[in-house]
Amino acid sequence: MTSKLESTVALVTGASSGIGRAAALRLAEEGASVVLVGRRAARVREVADLVTRQGGKALAIPADVTVADAAASVVRDVVETHGRLDIVVNAAGAMLNGDSIRATLDEWDQMVDVNVKGTMYVVKAALPHLLEAAESAERQVADVINISSVAGRVATAGVAIYNASKFGVTAATEAWRQEFGDRNLRFSVIEPGAVDTELFGHQQGHAQEAENQRFEGVEKLHPEDIADAVAYIATSPRRRAINEIVIRPTDQNF
Template identity: 40%
Template sequence: MAHNTSSTVAAHTGTGSPLAGRVAVVTGASSGIGAAVASRLAADGARVALLARRADRLSALAEEIAAAGGEALPVAVDVTDADQVSAAAETVAARLGRVDLVVNNAGVALPSMIDKGRTDDWQRMIDLNVTGVLRVVHAFVPALLAAAEAGAPADLVNISSVSADVIYPGWAVYAATKAAVTQFSATLRAELGGRGVRVTNIEPGMVDSELRENVSDPEAKAALDEFAEAVPSLEAGDLADVLAFLVSRPSRVNLPKLRIMPTWQA
């Protein structure tokens, strides 16, 4: 589904810029949930660093955000590469200032029945959905702690999935990676909450995004397409709206875990 950044910004210009002065990082920002979240955060006044591999898409999104009155910095990076993520953190700090909001969104879903042994797909999901999340946290948590110590709001938002504990045949490895994100988030909150950093784990159900387009197993792709046709999905903007609300609450308010489902999805 195409994302219209200009209309997003226009729709929220009367909100009083609830995120004015904040610096946000959004991974997986080149499409889908990441692009929608980045656009909404910019609309609400944050300066946003756009992290993803596809530089051309990031540049186009940054231009849309700028045209609508926001500020965005495109940073091409593979979040599974520690050196690239560290360099990205340095770039963001130099260009935008201290980061106080991180949305760990980059991920991939490559379902297949386990007996097919699609080990390359398994490794790709582990590298991006788990290792990528760890790399981003490692790079940006020092800035979040510094923000909190200075008395500013500080947010780490990890995008997990309903698959973390809802069983779907063929999704075993993906589910395992998202269960890891959910547990990681819970433990991070125990480590960071007492130091002023809010940690939120969001578990979306079916979302209309490019995630389905990456599915390489033909049987899994057909089943997923059939399910998507039968069940009206969330739009990426729905998640962006909820996330923007969460991070604009007073610093004393933290929603640790939130599941967002399409009304029709069981």
Template identity: 45%
Template sequence: MGARLDGTVAVVTGASSGIGEATARALAGEGAHVALLARRRERLEALAGELGDGSSVHEVDVADAEAVARAIADVVARHGRLDVLVNNAGYGSMTPATGSALSEWRTMVDVNVNGVLGTTHAALDHLRRAATGERGIADVVTVSSVAGRKVSGPAVNVYAATKHAVGAFSEALRQELGTDHVRVGLVEPGLVRSELTEGQGAAQQAEAEQELGLMEPSDIADAIVYMVTRPRRTAVNEILVRPTEQAR
């Protein structure tokens, strides 16, 4: 028996580290060709070296909608289809509003909101076309956050706002695309060990102060693979996944 995504093509944004890297690996493990998008080319090339022919490297800033559109067009031109889009690239800077740099707020909006919009916009027609093919289904999965459901403290201000925004967009998209057999899913992780959390000291702080066992990126990749490998009749709309001990 073949793997469950044999013959399909997936795009993963933010594939150069953390959850995106783990997701790219997991989708490739299911047989998908995975187009790896991020800014750090050398990190993407290292992953592509591991995945071999089943992957391609696209150095792109997701905040640059034209560059994203070119990358998606390139993927479809090379491979003829696009079945799965994983909107994962993200940036978080958790500091109180007072004293925050406006540029940090703008970066979060550019990457977490405009990045998702630009990538989805570029992929939409290709996904709808893939869903009319033999497989009969296509998927958009967006990586939101627990912070896309609730505001767990003042410092998550703009990060939470961006994740709430993509949650709303994703729900509207789900309502529109179901009859076209393009499933739209939202994954909402709690704390995961990655550059995002370690760079802020959040991972270390959570473990030290709350005796919290962090999740690993592969835990979120598992949730994404679950979503995109359901039978055509079943759409998993939302997965909220926290470390067992995480209270908020």
């Protein structure tokens, strides 16, 4: 049986861990050649090696997509190596929540840089190649899948800048969807609730305690749950565009 994404090339940011890692592995299972991008060189190479051992095709490109030139260089390298780009998954993320008085501007800047600017820089660089793929590829469609959050739908005390960054991702994705849908370039946003990733451990100590209390008794999602949604979007036939997916743990009622 032919894999649904055979002959496609997928670029995944934040691929060293969590949702990005799971998404890259899942897309490789579907037959895509995956390009794994992340700041932690050793970690991205480990994931690429895992894809290869499992019979897939992978290329690791260590890079910081919060730097516009670096993001553009990544896209350029992908196209020079593979000759095309069909799918982009923006999964790089930063979550540094906590009391706004105690928070530093560096923490706030980091969330905006990673969540908003990183997504923006990758999309800007990838657009011409994605549109070319949508026009010329056998699938007759290309995809950008942005990982937002339920925090991009509902604001919460202590989460102001993370809320702002994820609301921005959700809004930009919808605007791009309207702009490029008639050219067969689909933009989709996935908004997960609590996912068991290392992001929770990056927050201020008091914020971690508050989050632990808030999510007490909640069985968090696994990164693979979000990767399944990524695969569902990317393998959908051209006629079907999945604009938005919200995924919460069954126990999460907020």
